[in-house]
Amino acid sequence: MRLLVLLWSLGPLLWQLRTSLLRPEALLAPLLEGNPWTLANYRLVLSGDPPFWRYLGNSTLVALATTVLTLLLAVPCAYGLQQQRGLLRWGVGLGLVAAAMVPTVLLFLALLEIARRFDLANDLFALSLPYAGLSLPLAVLLLRAAFGDLPAELEDAARLEGLGLGQRLRHVLLPLMGPALASTGILVFLASWNEYAIALTWISRNDLLTLPIAIARIGGGSVFTIPYGAFAAATVMGSLPLLLLVLLAQRPIVSGLTRGAVKG
Amino acid sequence: MKARTASLLLMAPALLLLAAVFLYPLLLYGWLSFQASSVLTGLEPVPNGGANWGRLLDDARFWTDAFQTLRFAVCSVALELVGGLGLALLLHRPLRGRGTLRALTLLPWALPTTVMALGWRWILNDPHGPLNAAIRFLGGSSYGFLSTPATTWFFVVLADVWKTLPFVGLLLLAGLQTIPEDLEEALRLEGAGRLQILRRLTLPLLVPYLALAVLFRLAQALGVFDLIQVLSGGGPAGSTESLALYAYLNAMRFLDFGYAATVMLATFLLLLVLVGGSWWLWRRGDLQGRREGAA
Numbered sequence: 097m098r099l100l101v102l103l104w105s106l107g108p109l110l111w112q113l114r115t116s117l118l119r120p121e122a123l124l125a126p127l128l129e130g131n132p133w134t135l136a137n138y139r140l141v142l143s144g145d146p147p148f149w150r151y152l153g154n155s156t157l158v159a160l161a162t163t164v165l166t167l168l169l170a171v172p173c174a175y176g177l178q179q180q181r182g183l184l185r186w187g188v189g190l191g192l193v194a195a196a197m198v199p200t201v202l203l204f205l206a207l208l209e210i211a212r213r214f215d216l217a218n219d220l221f222a223l224s225l226p227y228a229g230l231s232l233p234l235a236v237l238l239l240r241a242a243f244g245d246l247p248a249e250l251e252d253a254a255r256l257e258g259l260g261l262g263q264r265l266r267h268v269l270l271p272l273m274g275p276a277l278a279s280t281g282i283l284v285f286l287a288s289w290n291e292y293a294i295a296l297t298w299i300s301r302n303d304l305l306t307l308p309i310a311i312a313r314i315g316g317g318s319v320f321t322i323p324y325g326a327f328a329a330a331t332v333m334g335s336l337p338l339l340l341l342v343l344l345a346q347r348p349i350v351s352g353l354t355r356g357a358v359k360g
Numbered sequence: 361m362k363a364r365t366a367s368l369l370l371m372a373p374a375l376l377l378l379a380a381v382f383l384y385p386l387l388l389y390g391w392l393s394f395q396a397s398s399v400l401t402g403l404e405p406v407p408n409g410g411a412n413w414g415r416l417l418d419d420a421r422f423w424t425d426a427f428q429t430l431r432f433a434v435c436s437v438a439l440e441l442v443g444g445l446g447l448a449l450l451l452h453r454p455l456r457g458r459g460t461l462r463a464l465t466l467l468p469w470a471l472p473t474t475v476m477a478l479g480w481r482w483i484l485n486d487p488h489g490p491l492n493a494a495i496r497f498l499g500g501s502s503y504g505f506l507s508t509p510a511t512t513w514f515f516v517v518l519a520d521v522w523k524t525l526p527f528v529g530l531l532l533l534a535g536l537q538t539i540p541e542d543l544e545e546a547l548r549l550e551g552a553g554r555l556q557i558l559r560r561l562t563l564p565l566l567v568p569y570l571a572l573a574v575l576f577r578l579a580q581a582l583g584v585f586d587l588i589q590v591l592s593g594g595g596p597a598g599s600t601e602s603l604a605l606y607a608y609l610n611a612m613r614f615l616d617f618g619y620a621a622t623v624m625l626a627t628f629l630l631l632l633v634l635v636g637g638s639w640w641l642w643r644r645g646d647l648q649g650r651r652e653g654a655a
Contacts, residue, residue, distance in 0.1 A: 097450060098461060105465045105526065111490055112479050173374035176367035188371070195382045197576060197635065199583020201604045202624050205611050206385030229381030232374055261366070290472040292586040297612070308472040312590050324482055331475045338470045346463035349470075353527065354534030 109335065116328035137329035146303045148330055151310040152337065154220055155289050158306055161224035162288040163281050166231045170280070173232070174239035175265065189237075196233035201293035203230075208297045218301045226298075227288040234287075235280050238352060242276030243269070279352030282345050289338070307334050386628070392621035399615050412622040421598070422606065422623060426630065429602045432513075433581035436520045440577060441570065443521060444528030449558075451529065452536045462530070469526045477590035480519045481506070509599035512592050516600050520587055524580075528573045535569030536562070571642045579635045583627070603627040 119134045141148045177188055207226050216222035246269060254268045270277070295306045305313070311334055314327050342349065393412050395405035416422055451462055468476060483489050487502035496502060505511045539562065547557050563570075585604040588594055594601035594609075607627060611620035 098455065101447065101450065101461070101465055104522070105468050108476070108479050108483060108522070109467065109471075111483060115482065169374040169377060172370035176370035179363060179367035180371075188375075191378075195378065197579040198382060199580055199585070199604065199631075201583055201585035201608065202627060203381065203385045204608070205617065205620055205624060206388045207381065209388060210380065210384070225377070226381055229377045232378055232381075236374065286470055290470075292472070292474060293608075308474040308586075311472065311478060312474040312586075314478075324485075324488070327478065328482065331479055334475050335467075335471055338472075339467060342466055342470045343460075343463050346459060346466065349466065350462065350530055353530055 112328045112331050112335075115325060116332045118325055137325040138333070140326045141329045141333070148310075148333060150303060151305055151307045152333065154304060155307040156337070158220050158223050158227065158295075159285045159289040161221055162227040162231060163285045165224055165228040166235050166284045167277065167281060169228060170232055170235035170239055171265070171270070171277075174236045174243055175269075177236065177240050178243040189240075192233040192237050196237065200230055200291065204293045204297050207294055211298050217298050218304055220299075220304060220306075223295065223298050223306075224288070226294050227291060230291070230294075231284040231287055235284055238280045238283075238355060239273070239276060241355060242273045246272060275348060275351065276355075278345075279348035279355070282341070282348055283352045286338070286341070286349075386625075389621040389625040389628075392618055393625050395618045397616075397618040403615065403617070405618070408618070412618050415619065416622050416626055421601075422603075422626070424598070425601050425603050425606045428600065429582055429584065429604075430634075432517060432520075432584060432600075432602065433578055436517045436524075436581055437574060437577045439517065439521045440525050440528045441573060443525045444532050444573065445566075445570075447525065447529030448532035448536055451533050465529065466526045468523050471523075473523065473586045474590045476523055477519060477587050480515065480591055484515055506592060507596050509596055512596060512600055516588060516591055519591055520581070520584065523587075524577065528577065531573050532566060532569050535566045539565050567646075571638075575635055575639055575642075578638065579631055582631050582634065603630070 116137050117133050117135070119136065177185060180188070203226075210226075211217045211222070216225070250268060250272075251264055254264045259268070289306075290308060291306075292308045292312070295309050296312075299305055299309065311330060314330060392405065394407060394410065396408040396411065397403060397405040447465065451458060451465075455461065483491050484505040486492055486504040486507070487496075491505065492502040503511070505515060543561055544557055547561055552560065583604050584602045585608065588600055588602050588605055589608070592600045594605050603623065604627065607620050607623040610616050610623055614620075
């Protein structure tokens with residue numbers, strides 16, 4: 097049973113790995129004599145113009161910038177929302193849940209309009225603006241739940257000690273929210289690393305493409321003209337950082353996902 | 361400054377960005393859907409009354425895509441629920457290496473959609489892909505999986521299920537973990553079998569999680585875009601085209617922004633009706649159940 101599950105979820109990925117290590121002739125004729133294994137596909141992809149690691153770097157840069165920006169905006173917002181009572185709290189909460197459900201692609205035309213008006217296209221840091229906006233609903237909901245879990249007496253005591261809001265956040269509340277901040281940050285990072293529709297329309301310069309777009313572009317031509325081995329090498333390299341992230345940060349990811357579900 | 365006002369100020373930056381990303385598009389589409397803004401008008405908006413909406417009502421391609429999107433969403437969400445429940449039940453049992461297993465099953469969900477969509481395209485490639493190689497090995501002949509509407513559709517659904525099943529599974533696993541074990545134990549002592557426990561105890565208590573998975577996944581599946589764009593391009597002959605892809609093509613290929621905005625707004629409305637409707641049905645059923653329980 098376990099094996100079946102693993103085969104189902106890893107099978108297609110392992111096949112990509114195998115494809116990426118085969119020589120082109122071996123791809124077309126499965127029963128080639130001699131040694132069909134090679135690293136040439138990886139060399140080809142890494143020596144492209146721009147080299148493949150550039151896309152990895154672009155995606156990582158956007159994802160990091162987005163994560164920082166999202167947390168900077170979401171922490172005060174979640175704290176403020178937790179202080180609110182009545183209609184505003186209910187309304188904003190409902191709006192956030194609704195926004196978290198909206199498929200990103202439906203927003204792209206309007207966001208492209210914003211990019212045109214403010215000249216934000218082809219700028220990786222500017223791309224993190226809409227990404228942060230897209231990530232905010234989930235981030236605020238997760239962090240508000242985390243603020244709600246802290247005992248109210250804690251902040252009252254800090255207030256009596258004469259600590260201002262900034263000090264209370266920095267020295268009392270946030271240190272206790274480590275796990276929630278971590279899982280929120282990782283989920284935001286993953287979502288912006290993988291985003292497609294906005295990056296597709298905001299970025300046109302070849303050396304600024306994020307990984308999902310670069311991959312889709314490689315595969316955009318006819319299947320017969322694509323060096324599939326090189327292409328598989330690209331997907332393997334694009335998957336490795338995420339594989340590492342998921343293996344290392346499995347616990348915060350799962351707790352973030354499930355808490356988001358329960359509280360949302 | 362009162363605490364209430366101060367907390368509003370804290371929320372202001374985030375709310376502003378949220379408004380720009382989520383509210384502005386709705387307003388813009390609402391306005392743009394009553395403008396002609398295409399190559400014919402030099403890409404400048406010119407009011408054209410309700411012409412876009414009239415065109416939408418008569419646009420066979422829009423309604424075909426609406427039907428195809430709905431069919432895709434319903435089928436893949438249903439499969440994800442069944443498979444996700446199975447995965448959750450499996451992962452809920454104490455197993456050696458459960459953490460690693462959980463992480464590895466999560467991997468398809470964590471990868472960019474385009475990466476896995478292209479992976480599937482290679483698997484289905486005619487004639488070089490591994491699936492066709494296997495068929496030939498077994499004595500058959502190569503099959504154009506991505507040039508036949510039925511098989512293309514099937515594999516689009518399969519690829520979506522492959523990617524999002526772990527997400528649904530983990531969500532349901534969280535639900536399973538809230539069920540007290542002594543309840544299960546009590547039923548077992550009464551002589552209930554595993555299927556009976558599932559039906560009488562587990563499923564009823566899991567309903568909020570199932571509903572949540574349905575609502576969230578339904579909304580996402582109705583907006584399916586990158587998977588279809590990369591795996592099938594909407595083809596063959598538009599047979600897997602989704603509403604979001606149609607809207608995208610209207611904007612970026614036909615450069616008809618007025619009509620693209622109309623299609624997007626219509627998709628939003630469809631989403632609102634379907635997801636809001638499911639939510640309303642669930643709430644009503646939930647309240648009724650509680651009232652009956654109290655009576």
